[in-house]
Amino acid sequence: MIAVDQLSVTLGARQVLEDVSFNAPRGVVTGLLGPNGAGKTTALRALLGLVPEARGHVLLGGVDIRSQAAAERARQMAYLPQGGVVHWPVDVETLVTLGRHPHRTSLGRLTAEDRAAIKRAMAETDVLHLRDRPVTQLSGGERMRALLARALATEARVLLADEPVAALDPLHVLSVMTLFERLAAEGRTVVVVLHDLALAARFCRHLVLLDNGRVAASGKPADVLTPKHLAAVYGVRLVGDLGAAQFDFAIPPE
Numbered sequence: 001m002i003a004v005d006q007l008s009v010t011l012g013a014r015q016v017l018e019d020v021s022f023n024a025p026r027g028v029v030t031g032l033l034g035p036n037g038a039g040k041t042t043a044l045r046a047l048l049g050l051v052p053e054a055r056g057h058v059l060l061g062g063v064d065i066r067s068q069a070a071a072e073r074a075r076q077m078a079y080l081p082q083g084g085v086v087h088w089p090v091d092v093e094t095l096v097t098l099g100r101h102p103h104r105t106s107l108g109r110l111t112a113e114d115r116a117a118i119k120r121a122m123a124e125t126d127v128l129h130l131r132d133r134p135v136t137q138l139s140g141g142e143r144m145r146a147l148l149a150r151a152l153a154t155e156a157r158v159l160l161a162d163e164p165v166a167a168l169d170p171l172h173v174l175s176v177m178t179l180f181e182r183l184a185a186e187g188r189t190v191v192v193v194l195h196d197l198a199l200a201a202r203f204c205r206h207l208v209l210l211d212n213g214r215v216a217a218s219g220k221p222a223d224v225l226t227p228k229h230l231a232a233v234y235g236v237r238l239v240g241d242l243g244a245a246q247f248d249f250a251i252p253p254e
């Protein structure tokens with residue numbers, strides 16, 4: 001669904017991405033991995049067409065994103081940026097409503113479809129009870145969930161999420177990753193930047209491992225998260241099996 005072909009980005013004097021090629025298929029969650037500074041955020045921003053310095057091609061459903069107007073891209077691709085910073089003291093529901101902006105032809109009244117998408121996104125991220133709270137007064141994890149709700153409210157066919165679970169507690173990590181799995185199973189393309197390798201092994205059926213601006217490995221988790229790759233890219237030794245954690249968490253039944 002997304003095909004990245006020979007993407008290169010030079011920022012200032014620094015080559016941040018070099019001949020990066022990978023696919024993010026529909027129907028599965030793709031994990032974008034790599035150490036700090038490997039180029040993950042730059043790659044996501046280039047997928048969105050937000051890096052003017054980018055060379056190479058990003059195809060969405062076979063169409064080069066450069067041939068699409070920005071408004072069309074905004075309807076097709078939703079983005080959750082890293083860090084969860086919000087400067088305006090707007091309430092959560094107003095923030096989530098911004099996710100509908102690419103669909104709206106005027107700033108007039110919301111349609112029933114808009115309202116349903118906003119409510120669904122807030123329910124899926126467990127922020128309905130926070131809807132009237134100023135975003136600037138939320139905890140880091142609550143704010144990240146509100147920002148995720150904004151991205152989901154767009155109902156784009158592609159979701160790009162940069163470290164979406166870094167600030168979340170174990171239950172919300174599981175519910176957000178499970179939500180990504182479901183969105184992918186429904187036919188969307190979901191790309192998630194993760195640092196938690198065990199989580200990547202568990203929820204991502206496809207992985208792209210970046211190292212110093214290049215693709216070190218891509219494919220199935222078993223082929224990417226090998227002791228050799230982990231040692232070469234992260235400088236860590238794999239102890240045990242990433243797919244067989246000694247203990248685990250699960251979402252309790254209702």
Ligand SMILES: Nc1ncnc2c1ncn2[C@@H]1O[C@H](COP(=O)(O)OP(=O)(O)OP(=O)(O)O)[C@@H](O)[C@H]1O
Binds near residue numbers: 016036038041042
């Ligand atoms: N505007 C810029 N000018 C010069 N170098 C930049 C610029 N933006 C990012 N970089 C560099 O590009 C490299 C990749 O940055 P990027 O944010 O894509 O990494 P990342 O893999 O997302 O890292 P992290 O895991 O720390 O979030 C880093 O070394 C960073 O310092």
